Amino acid sequence: METSTGDIFDVIIIGAGVMGSSTAYEASKAGLKTLLLEQFDFLHHRGSSHGESRTIRATYPQHHYYPLVIESYNLWQQAQAQAGYNVYFKAHHFDMGPRNDPTLLALIDNCRKHNIQHRLLRHDEVADKFSGRFNIPENWIGVYNSLGGVIKPSKAVAMFQTLAIKNGAVLKDNVEVIDIKRENENENEKGIVVFTASGEKFRGKKCVVTVGAWVRKLVKTVSGVDIPIQPVETNVMYWRVKEGHEGKFNIGGDFPTFASYGDFCVYGTPVLEYPGLVKVAFHGGDTCDPDKRKWGPGVMVDKLKEWVEERLGGMVDSSEAVVKQSCMYSMTVDEDFVIDFLGGDFGKAVVVGGGFSGHGFKMAPVIGKILTQLVVHGEANGVDLNHFRIRRFNTTTSEPLIN
Ligand SMILES: Cc1cc2nc3c(=O)[nH]c(=O)nc-3n(C[C@H](O)[C@H](O)[C@H](O)COP(=O)(O)OP(=O)(O)OC[C@H]3O[C@@H](n4cnc5c(N)ncnc54)[C@H](O)[C@@H]3O)c2cc1C
Numbered sequence: 418m419e420t421s422t423g424d425i426f427d428v429i430i431i432g433a434g435v436m437g438s439s440t441a442y443e444a445s446k447a448g449l450k451t452l453l454l455e456q457f458d459f460l461h462h463r464g465s466s467h468g469e470s471r472t473i474r475a476t477y478p479q480h481h482y483y484p485l486v487i488e489s490y491n492l493w494q495q496a497q498a499q500a501g502y503n504v505y506f507k508a509h510h511f512d513m514g515p516r517n518d519p520t521l522l523a524l525i526d527n528c529r530k531h532n533i534q535h536r537l538l539r540h541d542e543v544a545d546k547f548s549g550r551f552n553i554p555e556n557w558i559g560v561y562n563s564l565g566g567v568i569k570p571s572k573a574v575a576m577f578q579t580l581a582i583k584n585g586a587v588l589k590d591n592v593e594v595i596d597i598k599r600e601n602e603n604e605n606e607k608g609i610v611v612f613t614a615s616g617e618k619f620r621g622k623k624c625v626v627t628v629g630a631w632v633r634k635l636v637k638t639v640s641g642v643d644i645p646i647q648p649v650e651t652n653v654m655y656w657r658v659k660e661g662h663e664g665k666f667n668i669g670g671d672f673p674t675f676a677s678y679g680d681f682c683v684y685g686t687p688v689l690e691y692p693g694l695v696k697v698a699f700h701g702g703d704t705c706d707p708d709k710r711k712w713g714p715g716v717m718v719d720k721l722k723e724w725v726e727e728r729l730g731g732m733v734d735s736s737e738a739v740v741k742q743s744c745m746y747s748m749t750v751d752e753d754f755v756i757d758f759l760g761g762d763f764g765k766a767v768v769v770g771g772g773f774s775g776h777g778f779k780m781a782p783v784i785g786k787i788l789t790q791l792v793v794h795g796e797a798n799g800v801d802l803n804h805f806r807i808r809r810f811n812t813t814t815s816e817p818l819i820n
Pocket of ligand 1: 470
């Protein structure tokens with residue numbers, strides 16, 4: 418059965434992870450008649466935006482993320498003030514790695530360029546600064562700064578959805594979008610029609626596609642354009658702080674959010690969501706098909722155990738992670754986002770926000786704002802989107818999706 422409401426929305430947003438939800442908030446705040454569609458239940462655990470913690474940090478090896486992160490700090494605080502509860506918890510941030518590691522060196526260079534107050538620490542100074550809670554090899558260095566923090570992801574997505582509803586947006590879950598077509602509403606205005614698996618149709622002037630790990634599949638079905646965004650299954654892991662060291666890794670004290678570079682990248686957050694458990698996880702995972710997940714045990718687990726044992730001063734039990742949660746990244750080759758018009762027959766009517774490559778959450782508020790500006794003005798005020806264009810990829814020679 419095909420049904421269709423008479424409503425024509427200013428914007429239809431597909432995918433209610435953090436990016437779609439922040440866009441729904443921004444679009445509805447801008448006065449747009451907004452519809453947000455989600456294929457599963459709201460706040461489900463099958464995408465990328467669920468869980469208990471995400472790091473926010475300003476130290477990036479690529480210079481173009483700095484202004485986006487700084488604006489996001491402000492936008493997180495504005496949104497949580499409007500909601501009346503906190504989703505952002507302040508912490509310091511600490512990066513570490515071999516002294517000649519290119520990523521670490523680029524990140525330090527950006528600290529200097531952007532005047533981020535930071536301290537470079539030798540291995541003995543690191544031991545001193547953190548009273549033995551970090552232990553790095555002699556040929557490593559550490560970079561310490563005050564611009565870290567933790568965001569509560571599921572709570573943040575719920576916050577954007579609640580604020581969007583308050584602004585008058587319509588939100589619908591368990592609605593899977595299967596196609597988008599261009600429609601001639603009248604001679605002057607071309608709109609779009611969104612088709613769903615249950616036979617419903619929704620009409621809009623513009624559309625934003627924020628479907629996370631499903632973006633390659635949906636965009637290819639809709640337009641034939643093959644954006645090389647690879648879904649990857651990854652795991653968040655929590656490790657128990659040993660007896661006698663309780664409290665030392667808690668948020669609100671001096672234990673920071675952290676990232677460790679070198680042969681492989683590890684990141685973590687202070688104790689916040691589970692008392693006595695510190696999050697330490699591997700940045701990366703196994704390629705996957707988002708519809709046929711393995712829900713695997715995790716990659717590099719042995720390496721991670723070694724890291725916990727050697728780097729956290731023997732104060733955290735490295736024998737086994739006590740809590741494991743599965744999640745997906747949507748990786749691009751250069752780990753830069755995709756924020757662009759779909760183009761072709763769709764011109765500027767369809768905007769894609771995807772490929773957030775395991776580091777997008779912190780910038781969700783500014784991404785929602787940019788996607789809304791692209792819908793309303795056809796450009797983003799003062800933001801250089803060149804790093805995020807679809808045309809940087811070859812989108813015609815399609816590699817097969819993993820089955
Ligand atoms: C373990 C882990 C740790 C991370 N840590 C950090 C961190 O510390 N800091 C940081 O900044 N970032 C981090 N990230 C990255 C960040 O969480 C993601 O970049 C972000 O959540 C991506 O959000 P999204 O909205 O693009 O995708 P999603 O959250 O997956 O949302 C997409 C939504 O679209 C829906 N959808 C898909 N297809 C359709 C369809 N056809 N019709 C309707 N709906 C559809 C999906 O069901 C889903 O709900 C981490 C990610 C993971 C997995």
